[in-house]
Amino acid sequence: MPQSRELPGLIAWLDRASERLGRSLSWLVLAMMLIQFLIVVLRYLFSINSIPMQESVMYMHATVFMLAAAWTLKHDGHVRVDIFYRAMSPRRQALVDLTGTLFLLLPVMVFVILVSLGYVGKSWRILEGSPDSGGIPAVFLLKTLIPLFAGLMILQGLVEATRHFLVLTGRLAPPAHDDDQPEEKL
Numbered sequence: 444m445p446q447s448r449e450l451p452g453l454i455a456w457l458d459r460a461s462e463r464l465g466r467s468l469s470w471l472v473l474a475m476m477l478i479q480f481l482i483v484v485l486r487y488l489f490s491i492n493s494i495p496m497q498e499s500v501m502y503m504h505a506t507v508f509m510l511a512a513a514w515t516l517k518h519d520g521h522v523r524v525d526i527f528y529r530a531m532s533p534r535r536q537a538l539v540d541l542t543g544t545l546f547l548l549l550p551v552m553v554f555v556i557l558v559s560l561g562y563v564g565k566s567w568r569i570l571e572g573s574p575d576s577g578g579i580p581a582v583f584l585l586k587t588l589i590p591l592f593a594g595l596m597i598l599q600g601l602v603e604a605t606r607h608f609l610v611l612t613g614r615l616a617p618p619a620h621d622d623d624q625p626e627e628k629l
């Protein structure tokens with residue numbers, strides 16, 4: 444059976460959706476930097492302090508951190524101990540990754556969802572707002588990022604598990620890593 448570089452149907456769609464979400468969220472980093480710069484200029488040059496602006500940076504940072512975690516998983520950017528992994532064959536790496544996804548990532552993310560639902564639900568029931576006067580009245584939205592994070596991680600984990608299974612069974616070519624590519628000469 445010839446090896447492919449393509450994932451099947453729905454799995455490929457989920458993988459592309461994760462990529463689009465990650466790239467879209469990257470624009471929040473630029474907005475966050477610009478707003479933080481404005482906060483510093485207003486505070487130190489004009490002695491103006493804006494709680495909503497400060498909180499908006501926190502909201503954007505939380506959004507990027509929580510919702511781009513699945514994109515980071517897709518790009519193999521999470522922390523790992525590479526002492527043995529790097530020297531392994533692509534099939535053995537796929538086995539390690541599949542095992543880690545099935546027995547660590549997915550159960551932990553299901554646990555995060557189950558534990559956070561009451562916490563987030565209570566926040567929605569009272570429409571929790573900022574503890575600071577004049578702050579953003581949407582802490583309940585910020586807390587909603589917790590189960591969203593876990594849900595996106597589960598979806599991307601399923602994509603990765605499928606990818607690793609297909610590599611193990613020889614139906615998908617292992618992904619090319621940056622360190623596998625020869626360096627370009629100028």
